[in-house]
Amino acid sequence: MDLESAVExxxxxxxxxxxxxxxxxxxxFELAEDAVQEALLAAATSWSTGSMPDNPAGWLTTVAxxxxxxxxxxxxxxxxxxxxxxxxxxxxxxxPAALGPVGEQDDSxxxxxxxxxPAVSPPAQVALTLRAVGGLTTxxxxxxxxxxxxxxxxxxxxxxxxxxxxGGRFALPEPADRAARLDVVLxxxxxxxxxxxxxxxxxxxxxxxxxxxAIRLGRLLRRLLPAEPEVGGLLAQMLxxxxxxxxxxxxxxxxxxxxxxxxxxxxAAIAEGIALITESxxxxxxxxYQLQAAISAVHAEAxxxxxxxxxxxxxxxxxxxxxxxxxxxxxxxxxxGPGRGTGRRAELVDGSWPIPVADHHRVHSVxxxxxxxxxxxxxxxxxxxxxxRRTLSAPERQYLLRRAAILG
Amino acid sequence: MIMTFGDASAWDTxxxxxxxxxxxxxxxxxxxxxxxxxxxxxxxxxxxxxGFGLADPSHTVTVEIRDGRPVASDGPYAEAKEVLAGFGxxxxxxxxRALELAARFAALVRTRVELRPVMDGAGQDR
Numbered sequence: 001m002d003l004e005s006a007v008e009x010x011x012x013x014x015x016x017x018x019x020x021x022x023x024x025x026x027x028x029f030e031l032a033e034d035a036v037q038e039a040l041l042a043a044a045t046s047w048s049t050g051s052m053p054d055n056p057a058g059w060l061t062t063v064a065x066x067x068x069x070x071x072x073x074x075x076x077x078x079x080x081x082x083x084x085x086x087x088x089x090x091x092x093x094x095x096p097a098a099l100g101p102v103g104e105q106d107d108s109x110x111x112x113x114x115x116x117x118p119a120v121s122p123p124a125q126v127a128l129t130l131r132a133v134g135g136l137t138t139x140x141x142x143x144x145x146x147x148x149x150x151x152x153x154x155x156x157x158x159x160x161x162x163x164x165x166x167g168g169r170f171a172l173p174e175p176a177d178r179a180a181r182l183d184v185v186l187x188x189x190x191x192x193x194x195x196x197x198x199x200x201x202x203x204x205x206x207x208x209x210x211x212x213x214a215i216r217l218g219r220l221l222r223r224l225l226p227a228e229p230e231v232g233g234l235l236a237q238m239l240x241x242x243x244x245x246x247x248x249x250x251x252x253x254x255x256x257x258x259x260x261x262x263x264x265x266x267x268a269a270i271a272e273g274i275a276l277i278t279e280s281x282x283x284x285x286x287x288x289y290q291l292q293a294a295i296s297a298v299h300a301e302a303x304x305x306x307x308x309x310x311x312x313x314x315x316x317x318x319x320x321x322x323x324x325x326x327x328x329x330x331x332x333x334x335x336x337g338p339g340r341g342t343g344r345r346a347e348l349v350d351g352s353w354p355i356p357v358a359d360h361h362r363v364h365s366v367x368x369x370x371x372x373x374x375x376x377x378x379x380x381x382x383x384x385x386x387x388x389r390r391t392l393s394a395p396e397r398q399y400l401l402r403r404a405a406i407l408g
Numbered sequence: 409m410i411m412t413f414g415d416a417s418a419w420d421t422x423x424x425x426x427x428x429x430x431x432x433x434x435x436x437x438x439x440x441x442x443x444x445x446x447x448x449x450x451x452x453x454x455x456x457x458x459g460f461g462l463a464d465p466s467h468t469v470t471v472e473i474r475d476g477r478p479v480a481s482d483g484p485y486a487e488a489k490e491v492l493a494g495f496g497x498x499x500x501x502x503x504x505r506a507l508e509l510a511a512r513f514a515a516l517v518r519t520r521v522e523l524r525p526v527m528d529g530a531g532q533d534r
Contacts, residue, residue: 072464
């Protein structure tokens with residue numbers, strides 16, 4: 001590994017720790033987040049030239065604290081100039097501190113919950129999580145989401161204002177809110193993954209750096225909450241899906257659908273994913289992510305990749321279409337498996353979909369696949385074309401139009 | 409209780425403010441070494457109770473009750489000429505000894521210090 005990527009890896013690891021240390025000690029999460037970001041940029045510049053400090057964590061905390069002090073000074077000078085008095089209400093009753101003493105737990109979890117605050121919109125949650133917990137720079141986030149840097153900056157600023165306005169505190173959620181808040185965290189991590197896995201816009205189908213970051217965050221969450229089966233389910237689902245990465249795109253970057261994927265799968269990721277989902281299901285608290293991972297595991301486990309023919313034989317995955325649980329759940333990577341379950345299929349084809357997703361290109365695409373499997377090629381072609389008109393991803397559009405053309 | 413005072417530049421000299429130290433690395437190291445030695449002497453003689461330096465004054469928050477509800481605001485602001493910079497609490501045999509220690513403290517921090525007795529449990533000076 002070269003020095004630059006070694007420095008980057010170290011900084012990404014230290015970023016949430018530094019931000020948590022500052023927020024714990026000084027409050028002002030919104031300013032501390034900016035201060036840490038500036039300290040990370042300063043470190044990236046100075047460390048990559050070889051001047052690595054003896055104690056990198058201490059160096060970062062010192063520099064970030066100075067930046068925070070400076071930001072506070074200018075903020076207070078502005079208040080004086082404008083003669084404003086920013087008064088904020090404090091909670092009346094003494095709520096028991098859900099935050100333990102320093103060192104008792106990893107503060108990254110507290111940060112994750114704070115960035116995925118329900119008062120923040122999902123796109124802003126994604127941007128803030130990538131920066132505050134993932135340690136990515138604004139420029140890196142903009143590049144991986146294919147958006148202008150100014151847009152990301154605005155989203156992060158707005159996210160922090162919303163958290164402040166909602167009275168978000170640097171503490172774990174109360175036990176009563178815990179499950180709902182964890183759902184939001186899982187959703188944000190999965191959004192990052194699916195955005196990388198099937199980019200919603202642009203010329204490339206897969207943006208590996210987002211997938212890798214989502215898996216890294218998934219591993220972090222798994223380490224922090226090892227007994228939460230949905231955390232294991234999410235990580236397993238991401239690993240099993242990511243294992244298919246190399247097989248999902250053809251030589252010219254085009255989309256290759258599941259049934260035509262021939263390339264070898266990543267064996268280590270599959271073994272890890274299967275072990276994770278097996279362990280998670282054993283806790284007997286099923287949920288949408290475990291269900292999706294279980295389906296992915298069935299595909300991955302039973303597939304036999306024949307080295308001589310270079311093809312796989314497909315198991316029956318009737319369960320994937322017979323199992324109604326995924327309906328209504330955000331499942332951006334969802335697709336019908338090549339199996340049976342025809343009765344269920346007909347119902348899905350003709351049944352009504354939840355209004356908010358009814359016109360999403362994936363709905364038309366799923367309908368098209370189901371209609372094709374049900375032997376209704378005319379309607380299927382129509383749906384493929386409808387999906388092609390709605391997607392912003394060039395490889396997806398080419399794939400959908402190709403399917404429509406085959407059916408006539 | 410021995411209290412030290414300073415303006416915002418006091419933190420900047422040691423690099424504890426909003427930028428790198430204005431003193432040289434050697435000066436800063438020497439300052440902390442001398443403070444450490446002073447505290448070690450007090451600990452050895454059994455006179456040390458506790459002592460702390462305070463963070464940059466821009467981190468000050470004022471908390472008060474308005475209309476029966478607690479509210480917080482940042483400040484009072486760092487432009488104030490002199491703010492509390494740190495304090496040491498010593499348990500000494502006499503007022504004279506306390507004055508002697510306050511003098512050493514003043515020489516070390518290079519600012520004015522104030523000395524005030526701490527009240528005991530019965531509400532009386534000691």
